[in-house]
Amino acid sequence: xxxxxxxxxxxxxxxxxxxxxxxxxxxxxxxxxxxxxxxxxxxxxxxxxxxxxxxxxxxxxxxxxxxxxxxxxxxxxxxxxxxxxxxxxxxxxxxxxxxxxxxxxxxxxxxxxxxxxxxxxxxxxxxxxxxxxxxxxxxxxxxxxxxxxxxxxxxxxxxxxxxxxxxxxxxxxxxxxxxxxxxxxxxxxxxxxxxxxxxxxxxxxxxxxxxxxxxxxxxxxxxxxxxxxxxxxxxxxxxxxx
Numbered sequence: 001x002x003x004x005x006x007x008x009x010x011x012x013x014x015x016x017x018x019x020x021x022x023x024x025x026x027x028x029x030x031x032x033x034x035x036x037x038x039x040x041x042x043x044x045x046x047x048x049x050x051x052x053x054x055x056x057x058x059x060x061x062x063x064x065x066x067x068x069x070x071x072x073x074x075x076x077x078x079x080x081x082x083x084x085x086x087x088x089x090x091x092x093x094x095x096x097x098x099x100x101x102x103x104x105x106x107x108x109x110x111x112x113x114x115x116x117x118x119x120x121x122x123x124x125x126x127x128x129x130x131x132x133x134x135x136x137x138x139x140x141x142x143x144x145x146x147x148x149x150x151x152x153x154x155x156x157x158x159x160x161x162x163x164x165x166x167x168x169x170x171x172x173x174x175x176x177x178x179x180x181x182x183x184x185x186x187x188x189x190x191x192x193x194x195x196x197x198x199x200x201x202x203x204x205x206x207x208x209x210x211x212x213x214x215x216x217x218x219x220x221x222x223x224x225x226x227x228x229x230x231x232x233x234x235x236x237x238x239x240x241x242x
Contacts, residue, residue, distance in 0.1 A: 081233070087142065087152060087159035097140040097153035101170050104130050106177040111185055114178065115205045120212060120220045123174055127225060143230040151226070168218035175214060182209060 001016045002009045005024055010016035095103075104126060114122025131139065140154035151162050182205070189198050212220070 083144065083147070083152065083233070084159055084161065087154075092157070093138050093140045093154050095140055095154075097155050097170075100130075100134075100140050101173065104174060104177075106174070106181050108181065108185065111178060111181045115208055118208045118211060119175065119178065119217050120224075122178060123171060123217065124221045124224045126174070127221070128228060131229065141229065143226045144233045145230050146233045148226065149222075151222070164219060164222055167222050168215060171218040171221055172214060175217065178209065182206075 001011070001013065003016070106126060110122065110126050113125065131141075142152040142159075143150070144152075149164060151167055152159050153162055154160075185205075186202060189201060193201065
């Protein structure tokens with residue numbers, strides 16, 4: 001074995017290794033020695049290395065905790081929510097859906113406004129008016145963007161889902177109130193108007209009230225009402241889980 005610094009040869013490796021270490025040091029220039037000393041001066045001692053390792057370990061543990069929290073939040077955001085379970089876990093509204101719809105009165109003014117449009121606009125406007133009169137968050141009626149053909153109503157101490165067919169029954173009840181008010185209007189109009197004027201107004205107004213079949217009235221009112229009161233279910237999930 002030959003030393004690469006002085007070319008001296010050795011047969012025993014132990015002696016060779018000892019020589020190379022010393023020879024390398026002796027062969028270095030003053031500048032190289034100073035550079036080595038500066039590097040050694042910058043090298044932390046064992047205690048400093050231990051403190052560094054402890055600090056790094058603490059940072060790693062903190063990062064792990066943050067990752068766990070973020071993963072839980074991510075899962076919570078994507079967790080499916082049962083709407084009925086959520087609604088029934090909230091404080092109940094002060095009245096039921098049936099009582100609320102029964103409380104909607106149809107006045108002569110409501111009927112006259114309907115004469116300007118049609119039964120769909122009249123019924124929707126009356127429900128909208130009643131809806132705005134009461135506090136929205138206390139009403140026994142909810143709708144969501146993700147459920148376009150479903151209403152959620154509070155009935156008999158619990159929230160239930162109703163479709164268009166069930167909603168139709170409520171609209172039919174309100175429709176009858178309009179027709180009853182129309183009968184009263186007809187009686188008054190016959191007394192106040194001449195025969196020709198009454199016939200003309202009666203024909204025009206009855207057409208506006210009956211031009212749409214009752215099932216179509218219910219379908220259109222449901223669509224308009226759903227668009228008015230619907231909320232995004234994702235906002236509920238954000239509120240519940242974050």
